[in-house]
Amino acid sequence: MEYVDSLTGFRLDGRRPNDMRQIRGEIGVVAKADGSALFEMGNTKVIAAIYGPREVQNKGQQANNQALVRCEYSMANFSTGDRTRRPKGDRRSTEISLVIRQTMEACILTHLMPHSQVILIEFLVHILLKFFMYFLPKICFLQIDIFVQVLQADGGTRSACINAATLALADAGIPMRDIVTSCSAGYLSSTPLLDLNYIEDSAGGPDVTVGILAKTDKVTLLQMDAKLPMDIFENVMQLAIEGCKAIAHYIRGVLLENTKQLECRRGI
Amino acid sequence: MGVMAAVGGDGDGELVTPGELLGDSSKMIAGRGAYVAPNGRSVRASLTGIRRVTHPQPDAADQRSIVEVVGHKAHGAVPQPGSVVIVRITKVMARTASADIMCVESKAVREKFTGIIRQQDVRATEIDKVDMYLSFRPGDIVRALVLSLGDARAYYLSTAKNELGVVSAQSIAANHIVSRQLLTVTVILRYC
Amino acid sequence: MVGLSAGEKHFIYGGIAQDLRTDGRQRLHYRPISVEIGVIPQANGSSRVRLGATDVIVSIKAELGRPSSLHPDKGKVAIFIDCSPTAAPMFEGRGGEELSSELSLALQRCLLGGRSGAGAGIDLSSLVIVEGKVCWDLYIDGLVVSSDGNLLDALAAAIKVALCNTGIPKTTVNLGASPNDQPDVDVSDEEFLQFDTSGVPVIVTLTKVGRHYIVDATSEEESQMSSAVSISVNRHGQICGLTKRGGAGLDPSVILDMISVAKHVGEQLMSSLDSEIAAAEASAEDQ
Numbered sequence A: 001m002e003y004v005d006s007l008t009g010f011r012l013d014g015r016r017p018n019d020m021r022q023i024r025g026e027i028g029v030v031a032k033a034d035g036s037a038l039f040e041m042g043n044t045k046v047i048a049a050i051y052g053p054r055e056v057q058n059k060g061q062q063a064n065n066q067a068l069v070r071c072e073y074s075m076a077n078f079s080t081g082d083r084t085r086r087p088k089g090d091r092r093s094t095e096i097s098l099v100i101r102q103t104m105e106a107c108i109l110t111h112l113m114p115h116s117q118v119i120l121i122e123f124l125v126h127i128l129l130k131f132f133m134y135f136l137p138k139i140c141f142l143q144i145d146i147f148v149q150v151l152q153a154d155g156g157t158r159s160a161c162i163n164a165a166t167l168a169l170a171d172a173g174i175p176m177r178d179i180v181t182s183c184s185a186g187y188l189s190s191t192p193l194l195d196l197n198y199i200e201d202s203a204g205g206p207d208v209t210v211g212i213l214a215k216t217d218k219v220t221l222l223q224m225d226a227k228l229p230m231d232i233f234e235n236v237m238q239l240a241i242e243g244c245k246a247i248a249h250y251i252r253g254v255l256l257e258n259t260k261q262l263e264c265r266r267g268i
Numbered sequence B: 001m002g003v004m005a006a007v008g009g010d011g012d013g014e015l016v017t018p019g020e021l022l023g024d025s026s027k028m029i030a031g032r033g034a035y036v037a038p039n040g041r042s043v044r045a046s047l048t049g050i051r052r053v054t055h056p057q058p059d060a061a062d063q064r065s066i067v068e069v070v071g072h073k074a075h076g077a078v079p080q081p082g083s084v085v086i087v088r089i090t091k092v093m094a095r096t097a098s099a100d101i102m103c104v105e106s107k108a109v110r111e112k113f114t115g116i117i118r119q120q121d122v123r124a125t126e127i128d129k130v131d132m133y134l135s136f137r138p139g140d141i142v143r144a145l146v147l148s149l150g151d152a153r154a155y156y157l158s159t160a161k162n163e164l165g166v167v168s169a170q171s172i173a174a175n176h177i178v179s180r181q182l183l184t185v186t187v188i189l190r191y192c
Numbered sequence C: 001m002v003g004l005s006a007g008e009k010h011f012i013y014g015g016i017a018q019d020l021r022t023d024g025r026q027r028l029h030y031r032p033i034s035v036e037i038g039v040i041p042q043a044n045g046s047s048r049v050r051l052g053a054t055d056v057i058v059s060i061k062a063e064l065g066r067p068s069s070l071h072p073d074k075g076k077v078a079i080f081i082d083c084s085p086t087a088a089p090m091f092e093g094r095g096g097e098e099l100s101s102e103l104s105l106a107l108q109r110c111l112l113g114g115r116s117g118a119g120a121g122i123d124l125s126s127l128v129i130v131e132g133k134v135c136w137d138l139y140i141d142g143l144v145v146s147s148d149g150n151l152l153d154a155l156a157a158a159i160k161v162a163l164c165n166t167g168i169p170k171t172t173v174n175l176g177a178s179p180n181d182q183p184d185v186d187v188s189d190e191e192f193l194q195f196d197t198s199g200v201p202v203i204v205t206l207t208k209v210g211r212h213y214i215v216d217a218t219s220e221e222e223s224q225m226s227s228a229v230s231i232s233v234n235r236h237g238q239i240c241g242l243t244k245r246g247g248a249g250l251d252p253s254v255i256l257d258m259i260s261v262a263k264h265v266g267e268q269l270m271s272s273l274d275s276e277i278a279a280a281e282a283s284a285e286d287q
Helices: A091-107 A157-172 A230-267 C006-017 C097-112 C151-165 C252-286
Strands: A023-027 A035-041 A044-055 A068-075 A118-123 A134-139 A142-152 A180-188 A191-194 A207-213 A218-225 B021-024 B028-030 B034-036 B042-045 B049-054 B065-070 B084-092 B096-104 B107-118 B141-148 B155-158 B165-170 C033-037 C045-051 C054-065 C076-083 C128-130 C134-146 C167-174 C184-194 C202-209 C212-215 C227-233 C239-245
Touching: A023 A157, A023 A230, A035 A157, A044 A157, A068 A091, A068 A157, A091 A142, A091 A157, A091 A180, A091 A218, A142 A157, A142 C134, A157 A180, A157 A207, A157 A230, A180 A218, A180 A230, A191 A230, A207 A230, A218 A230, A230 B049, B021 B028, B021 B065, B028 B034, B028 B042, B034 B065, B084 B107, B096 B141, B107 B141, C006 C202, C006 C212, C033 C151, C033 C252, C045 C151, C054 C151, C076 C097, C097 C134, C097 C151, C097 C227, C097 C239, C128 C167, C134 C151, C151 C202, C151 C227, C151 C252, C202 C252, C212 C252, C227 C252, C239 C252
Parallel strands: A068 A142, B028 B065, B107 B155, C076 C134
Antiparallel strands: A023 A035, A035 A044, A044 A142, A118 A134, A180 A191, A180 A207, A207 A218, B021 B042, B034 B042, B049 B065, B084 B096, B084 B141, B096 B107, B141 B155, B141 B165, C033 C045, C045 C054, C054 C134, C128 C134, C167 C184, C202 C212, C202 C227, C227 C239
16 A cells, blocks of 8 residues: 555645644643643544542552652543444553553652652650650652543554643643653655554554653653664654654643633633 | 743743753752752753742842742642631630631632631730630631741631631531621621 | 532532522522534544533444344444543542443433333334344443533433434445345445434433432532432423432432423423534534
């Protein structure tokens, strides 16, 4: 199948090789969550909701001296072209949950959450030295839950989920090192292509998903399947990074616009 | 991109997003909503909001200004001396009553703050004759003024003004004494 | 769950007794309802309904299937509801399954009628293409995106809207030579048939809090309920299904009273839905 028209250079959906699909972000779509956002990349549409920081629910998961970040990825039954009823927690969604969690964990300032506070408690019972009263610091452990829900899957769900989670985390006011954005790129018909859609994604060519910290210019996520020569890989990754930067620019605009609106409302 | 025009020379009042460079750590101290990057040199924003710079006193030891990012909902309302708060009485003792602060001005607080109303702060006149047990009972909703940050545990509160006092209460006969405009200025003075 | 203090509970009870609820509504008033159609382009029909802070998405997909041997003249409809963890952290993992299946069953009961398919809100015989051989299987998938009480009413309204928006592809059938052959069905990509949705009911849930009952309870109000009765009413004022939840007993006369109230409220709900659908269709056409 011809994925890039040899005459015009256009892709199946009419984009040029280094064109991204239309992106759209919206903040505050779930009223009850602490932070939420909707992110669309073409027909791919995901919702992210943040609950927390709140006290750790399951004490066994408590991490060492920093906030615990958890993530769950779920796909709606109707999100794919063929209707499938998939069980919760299958391998693919567990893997994506992990990828999102690790990527977001890297950008959240987990060690200085605004609410983690040291509380002094009286520690009375001590078998050996029962005449003394001990004051031991008790650290209030916190967790942040990231829930991403795919409403429509048309390629690049991983990237869309990370972008939505970034917006939602910023909306929840969770301190972050930087804005993380993600975008994918592939290589089909001897052309590097930005932001693959479902048809291009399932063509079997290499698919490089990149996540970057936009301001500090660092790659935090890099995944690729299939094989690719070194020099071409460099080009494809560069293309994906350019895509990430464009998304970061857009996300920053959404955040600033949202803050401005909040300020306006406060002013009235 | 919709960035507001910078007010003042050092970008005060500018809207920033996480990761944005706020300044150099040799000239700036990271306040709330800001952090020092791992390289130890640059100060960056960790929240979305407005950049605020506080310049140091001329005689301060550290001549660096403090930069913070404010204006986001993450910073829940925090009681400040002089702000009017709505509290719920939790414990009444002979000389003090302790209370949980629920709202600061019109905003609900996100974290728990405790306050204390001392005997001498209940009313303006005849302060020595105040009977705490006749003035408050646990569960009362009270409008109060924050006097000071108090001690490590609680804010000091006062109800010694006409517009302050018990707003909603339950009488001993379990009748609810309130208006449905619970938190408006309507004050039912139970102490007199 | 919702944690309420004694004062807040009192406030809710008192407000309901005085016919002025905490958000300023009367006992029998719905929250503002907003409707979007065609939110899932891959589906045959879809809708998103927001009722205050409650937000649900329903998608309808039609697939070719075989009618069951017991009812060769009827198509099949299945309803699945999912509670997304975005709505509440308690739905994480398998946490939402109980509520999901409760909602699915209640909707099936109210919309699909009995096991034989008689009395269904959707005309099942219109789904048959070749009797006993080919029919449309209708999959109704609901997703709770944000939850602030009264999920059942919101889901039923969303299903009704989505059905109005559903187009079933037109089919042409080439019957095989022998009667036992599986017939060839050509599905058209361009021509779609609209559904007759006049019989699809809406659900009105009356929640009893204290001595009074209210419609469209928020999650705070639901946490204070003693029992709730969900009544599905169609356009002709007929009762299509009924579910009671909550442990407290109800006087039979109260139930009859509730039904007549639900009938009245259901009419209002249906007319407001109709105007919302018309507005949504108009705005969809503009785009």
